[in-house]
Amino acid sequence: MQYPTPIAKLIESYMRLPGIGAKTAARLAFFTLDMKEADVTDFAKSLISVKRDLHYCSICGNITDEDPCDICKDTTRDRSTILVVEEPKDVMSMEKMREYHGLYHVLNGVLSPMDGTGPDDINIASLIQRLHDEEVTEVIIATNATTEGEATAMYLSRLIKPAGIKVTRLAHGLSVGSDIEYADEVTLLKAVEGRREL
Amino acid sequence: MKLKNIHLENYRNYETIQLAFPNSLNIFLGENAQGKTNLLESIYVLAMTRSHRTNNEKEFIRWGAEFARVEGEIEKKERIFPLEMAISSKGKKTKINHIEQRKLSDYVGALNIVLFAPEDLSLVKGSPQGRRKFLDMELGQVNPHYLYQLSQYQSVLKQRNHYLKRIYETKKTDQNFLDVLSEQLVESASHVLFLRYQFLLKLEQHAQKVHQKISHGKERLTLSYQPSLPIAQETTKEEIKAIFLEVLKKNQAREIAKQTTFVGPHRDDLFFLVNEKNVQTFGSQGQQRTTVLSVKLAEIELMKEEIGEYPILLLDDVLSELDDDRQMHLLETIEGKVQTFLTTTSLEHIENKMKSTPDIFYVTNGQIERKSESV
Ligand SMILES: Nc1ncnc2c1ncn2[C@@H]1O[C@H](COP(=O)(O)OP(=O)(O)OP(=O)(O)O)[C@@H](O)[C@H]1O
Ligand SMILES: [Mg+2]
Ligand SMILES: [Zn+2]
Numbered sequence: 216m217q218y219p220t221p222i223a224k225l226i227e228s229y230m231r232l233p234g235i236g237a238k239t240a241a242r243l244a245f246f247t248l249d250m251k252e253a254d255v256t257d258f259a260k261s262l263i264s265v266k267r268d269l270h271y272c273s274i275c276g277n278i279t280d281e282d283p284c285d286i287c288k289d290t291t292r293d294r295s296t297i298l299v300v301e302e303p304k305d306v307m308s309m310e311k312m313r314e315y316h317g318l319y320h321v322l323n324g325v326l327s328p329m330d331g332t333g334p335d336d337i338n339i340a341s342l343i344q345r346l347h348d349e350e351v352t353e354v355i356i357a358t359n360a361t362t363e364g365e366a367t368a369m370y371l372s373r374l375i376k377p378a379g380i381k382v383t384r385l386a387h388g389l390s391v392g393s394d395i396e397y398a399d400e401v402t403l404l405k406a407v408e409g410r411r412e413l
Numbered sequence: 414m415k416l417k418n419i420h421l422e423n424y425r426n427y428e429t430i431q432l433a434f435p436n437s438l439n440i441f442l443g444e445n446a447q448g449k450t451n452l453l454e455s456i457y458v459l460a461m462t463r464s465h466r467t468n469n470e471k472e473f474i475r476w477g478a479e480f481a482r483v484e485g486e487i488e489k490k491e492r493i494f495p496l497e498m499a500i501s502s503k504g505k506k507t508k509i510n511h512i513e514q515r516k517l518s519d520y521v522g523a524l525n526i527v528l529f530a531p532e533d534l535s536l537v538k539g540s541p542q543g544r545r546k547f548l549d550m551e552l553g554q555v556n557p558h559y560l561y562q563l564s565q566y567q568s569v570l571k572q573r574n575h576y577l578k579r580i581y582e583t584k585k586t587d588q589n590f591l592d593v594l595s596e597q598l599v600e601s602a603s604h605v606l607f608l609r610y611q612f613l614l615k616l617e618q619h620a621q622k623v624h625q626k627i628s629h630g631k632e633r634l635t636l637s638y639q640p641s642l643p644i645a646q647e648t649t650k651e652e653i654k655a656i657f658l659e660v661l662k663k664n665q666a667r668e669i670a671k672q673t674t675f676v677g678p679h680r681d682d683l684f685f686l687v688n689e690k691n692v693q694t695f696g697s698q699g700q701q702r703t704t705v706l707s708v709k710l711a712e713i714e715l716m717k718e719e720i721g722e723y724p725i726l727l728l729d730d731v732l733s734e735l736d737d738d739r740q741m742h743l744l745e746t747i748e749g750k751v752q753t754f755l756t757t758t759s760l761e762h763i764e765n766k767m768k769s770t771p772d773i774f775y776v777t778n779g780q781i782e783r784k785s786e787s788v
Pocket of ligand 2: 450451730756
């Protein structure tokens with residue numbers, strides 16, 4: 216027997232999510248069918264809103280509902296330091312730690328020619344622009360400890376250092392090959408304290 | 414080191430089997446295509462997470478099944494602990510003592526193994542690629558740091574080649590980025606090369622002794638690493654980096670045109686010399702066989718030296734490939750000290766050569782029957 220079209224379409228949509236196969240998708244689809252209409256409407260609205268109402272901050276590249284984002288607007292933060300991360304979720308991890316009070320820059324990616332990502336494809340130009348315009352004295356590079364994360368850090372260092380800005384690499388405490396996202400807070404704190412100059 | 418038992422689920426033609434190996438010598442006996450090599454391969458896979466026979470690891474999964482799993486208990490340095498390696502369409506999962514190991518270099522090395530299969534007889538005669546694989550597998554087992562550096566090297570090499578291709582296609586070179594990739598490449602290459610030289614020096618010492626004995630003092634075996642870079646045994650890591658960078662700089666235009674990295678550990682080779690002559694071109698078949706056997710037996714001794722315990726030995730159908738004299742050498746070297754698993758279609762070659770009593774496992778179409786009887 217074929218599923219009625221609306222159910223089939225929903226199953227197909229669920230299957231696009233990571234880690235969800237046909238069986239789970241069917242279960243979720245039938246669960247959705249049993250949900251209250253108001254809840255389903257809320258759900259649908261959040262899905263659309265996450266794409267429609269969320270933007271990238273024009274300064275730091277983080278996701279935000281207002282441009283510029285809260286952190287970039289916050290005048291109490293230390294504006295002389297920029298911490299560079301790969302993904303918006305890395306900003307979340309750092310913020311949870313509450314020990315870093317400077318600004319951020321989100322690359323939204325990492326240098327990986329294999330995946331078609333070169334220097335022009337991630338937010339590097341906007342970072343260099345910020346360094347021209349703002350009074351930044353230190354850039355902390357907190358890309359992941361993968362070969363791609365390292366390559367990105369080395370590349371940024373080559374671009375930034377000639378301008379006389381201190382470049383440090385957040386690495387100590389993070390085990391090799393690991394992602395910031397999975398690091399616990401103590402590890403991250405140690406990593407910030409033990410950053411090394413590039 | 415000992416493999417106490419093994420438990421297979423959906424591995425090749427085995428649905429589920431459990432075998433215990435209290436004995437030091439274990440023989441898998443059966444007709445062709447019954448699953449003898451499959452069984453041996455499963456032990457190899459438990460140790461290395463990959464096979465010597467295939468690069469397509471999905472082949473391990475029994476036809477029609479969703480996953481394959483190999484579990485085994487290891488006795489090492491007076492500790493007993495389980496290893497587990499499972500594979501499904503989602504990928505591989507490896508566990509030591511029930512704890513998942515995400516990195517290959519954290520898992521490989523827990524169970525140390527030397528395999529001698531018919532394919533190995535072509536080590537000397539075959540392709541440079543086969544000899545590089547031999548180096549990588551053997552060195553990786555005794556040195557997790559090597560595996561780590563090798564995988565760094567391979568992933569940077571891939572990135573660099575992709576970037577060369579992109580430069581070629583867009584006709585635009587970001588020299589800073591290319592330099593970063595080159596710098597990363599030479600960094601891991603310097604470790605890989607340094608460790609290969611160190612390893613070969615030790616392997617040669619052991620192999621020389623064995624070879625001399627087998628050839629009744631007539632032959633002297635030497636191993637000669639053939640680097641694609643102008644380096645030698647004595648070159649330091651710092652020097653390797655400088656030399657490699659220089660070569661990359663010199664080759665840049667041509668590498669962009671060809672969209673590939675010309676030189677490095679991925680292009681190197683290894684020569685086996687007997688009395689100063691390359692066995693690959695000048696050796697007789699017998700000399701080639703002796704060379705391979707010497708190198709394999711040397712691996713056993715080298716592992717003992719590096720790890721402090723003898724590895725496990727897997728012999729796939731090779732006894733019948735060796736003449737009586739070489740068989741005796743092999744059996745003499747291993748008896749009593751190295752736990753051995755061997756496959757054969759008949760006991761003919763083994764009869765009268767063993768001092769101890771082996772455990773015999775009759776393999777018939779994915780089913781196993783164990784008999785402990787004297788040969
Ligand atoms: N994924 C799989 N699922 C089921 N059966 C498989 C699978 N892979 C291989 N086989 C079967 O395993 C058999 C080969 O087993 P194996 O290579 O262990 O033979 P063998 O006993 O070593 O034979 P020989 O003496 O010829 O070397 C083949 O007949 C093949 O059909
Ligand atoms: Mg076989
Ligand atoms: Zn911002």
